[in-house]
Amino acid sequence: MFPSEDILVSTITSQNPTAPTIGAPFHLARSPICVTATGECIGDGLFAGQDYSAGEQITSIERPLIGSIDTQRLKDTCANCYVWTEGSSLGSRLYVKDGTKVQTCAGCKRFRYCSKPCQKEAWNRGHKHECKALKPISDKEIPKAVLAAMELLIRRKHGLIADSDWVLLCRLDTHIDDFKRNGKYGGIELMAMGTSQFSWTQDTFSKDFVAGMYARILTNSLTIVTPTFDPLGIMVDPVLSHLNHSCDPNAFIVMDGSEAVIRTLKPIEKDEEILISYIDTTNPYARRQSELQARWFFTCRCKKCQKGATCSEDKWAISPQNLASEWKAIADDLIKSEAETQSPANHVGDSRDEKRVAALQAKAFVLYEEQQTANPLEAIEKIRVGMRLCHQSGLWPPHRQPYAALREDLILNLLSVGKYRDAWTHSAKRYWNILPALYQEKVHPLRVVHMWQTAMLALYLANESEPVAPGVELGLIAYALISEVKDISQLSHGENSAFARSVQRKYGEIATEMQSELGANAGDIMSSAIKQQIALFREMSDRVEY
Ligand SMILES: C[S@@+](CC[C@H](N)C(=O)[O-])C[C@H]1O[C@@H](n2cnc3c(N)ncnc32)[C@H](O)[C@@H]1O
Known part of the structure; x- marks a missing residue:
């Protein structure tokens, strides 16, 4: 048992970021992008250790420190190597060996593994302790962030997370004050209580420490994906989680099983910050800002956001004043009846015409979100309504969201009901x-x-x-x-x-x-x-x- 994790963490968080190591592919330092409204620098990021051209590997991490699979994916994904044995999209599973199956852990009955070596690896990494804790609650559905927090605390308690990793992890911001401001801290305390209780770690970590760690997972996790970017769960890692966001990123993380590789999207110069995107950067400016503020508590000031709503993501096919009168009438009805039209995420401008366009955009995004939980045939119908709105109003160029995203989902749903020619x-x-x-x-x-x-x-x-x-x-x-x-x-x-x-x-x-x-x-x-x-x-x- 550790004497006092709280003391260790407060000492660590006040330390300076690590000095660059000569010849290292990247280093950690204060990031000029993480600033408060008054310009105070409040966060760290990763910086290139050398010049890179586009399409180069910066570094590869054999596996993220902690990975937690989505509840839906637990039944068909190996909890060790993240091979997804089902998969929906055409051509996305050629890299999976034929006949790959997963088998449930006989103890916890929660995780599944594709082979004995995978099971053994996970066991030695910490599942031998975690399995005992999960066994009595095998019938409970547990959110992936709680499972991630449990794994983290159990492995640390049993000496299975190195001090160097722990130090880096604990330096990540918890955003506790932000959660307190947005009224979600109560929920975090509740989840943290469950995490402590289920993981049998109350003797090692204080209540507040666990709440901080749970909050850290919420604001610092990245998505585990297949090589074709199907989402499988979340990962938390002392290095990867230090990557900051840009809506015009110069790098990305690609996964190959459990290996996470940081690769460049554009040339990066030595000492330039390595920036990935946390969100779908193809969305309009207001939508991106709302999402980043709501989930990560920051106002993005990346190069693209500094240009405001002027980039290609925000361009309409016709100017809002030229919207046909029948569509103006539809928009006016939407403004009266649908609350979503007032959301800042749909803000286009303050003129009457811009408000109309924003209302149509809000409707298109609502249809986009609704179809995601529908069965394929219903989804196809909803998507078609959304796409007709985008097309017939004359406002959307084909790449403007959510028109492009609707088509993407239309293709996937058409494939899943065997309408291959339409999909083509x-x-x-x-x-x-x-x-x-x-x-x-x-x-x-x-x-x-x-x-x-x-x-x-x-x-x-x-x-x-x-x-x-x-x-x-x-x-x-x-x-x-x-x-x-x-x-x-x-x-x-x-x-x-x-x-x-x-x-x-x-x-x-x-x-x-x-x-x-x-x-x-x-x-x-x-x-x-x-x-x-x-x-x-x-x-x-x-x-x-x-
Ligand atoms: C995954 S962490 C990245 C590591 C973080 N900079 C740190 O030192 O703890 C995500 C947090 O970093 C900050 N951040 C990331 N990208 C940012 C950006 N473009 N502008 C401002 N803050 C950013 C936000 O506080 C966000 O919640």
Whole structure:
């Protein structure tokens, strides 16, 4: 048992950030981005230890210190290596070995593992202590943040978290005062009480310390994702959790099983701060600010936010004054009847026309959120209503949110009900008109993953007897896309990543198949045919109604 964690933590938090180590890929220092309204610097961040070009690895962390899987994913995800054995999106699971299954831990009946070695690794990391504590409460649904806090406290109590990690972790802000101000501190105290009780650590950590640690998890966790960015849970890590946010980030975290890698999105100079994004940065300015304020308690002053609502995310296809009169009437009704239209997250401007546009935007976001909890067929209907609103009002360019996000979910839902052809035309629209606008860097991992999914859909449809449109040969389009993804995935995911390797493998299979079909002149025949097919693929993006 430790004499007094509270004393240890207060000593640590007053220390200065670590000095840079020569030759290290990054270092921790005071961040100029974390400032109060009066300009006082209040937080740390990670800074580049050398110059990096776009698409380079900065560092790799074998596994985050603490990971906690979403309740929904506990049943189909390995709690050690984070392999997701189900997966919904097309082409997203090629990197998972066929027949991978997970089995429940016989003790706690909560976590599942894909193999004996994974179970053993988790056991030795601390599950041997945690399992006993979780066993009597195996029938209770426990929020992932509580499970993360339990793991953290149990492992520290049993000497399974190094002092150096603990020191860094305890330096992260708890935001307790912010929680007290927004009225959520009571809930935190309650969760912390449960955490202490369930983890059998009351003898080691005080009530206030646990509340602080729980609050720290809420404001410093990152999302565990698959290599294709399907969310699986949350992770807390002394290094990763020190990364600050920018709506115009220069880096991102990509995961390969339990390994988390920080990679660059743009060139970064030595001593420049490494910034990732915490949120969907494709949203308009007011929405981004509201989300960051509500969840992380800060006003973002990144380069993009300093320009206010003037960037491409905030551009309308027509000016608000030119909205057709029937849409003005619809907007006026919404202003009278729907509270959401007044939310600061939808703020567009103070003129009457801007308020109307904000009301239509609020409605589109409500529809976007509502469809997320509906079954696929209902979701498709709701999404179509939202997309028609965006299209028929004439206000939205295809990449403006939530129009682009609605199409994204439409594609996923169409795939899940087997409407592959419909999904294909929307994917073509997304490929040509949306991805380059949303993710301007070619190495952006979300752009790469979406390209990959488009390629896999083309490949699937290539085997159907009826072409999707006259003259279209989807096999060739798939080949061209896979070959593009093959090259870029080395930069977005890393050449040795499971994702890049599975793309490489697929490319090899298809190239061999094409060569055996077309013979010695395969290269020449294909390059002219591909040009023609790409032109047809581009034309397909104009065939969607909205
Ligand atoms: C995951 S932590 C990052 C580490 C944090 N800077 C620290 O030293 O504890 C998230 C917190 O960092 C601060 N932060 C991150 N990005 C910021 C930004 N762009 N502007 C202002 N504060 C930021 C906020 O206080 C946020 O709640």
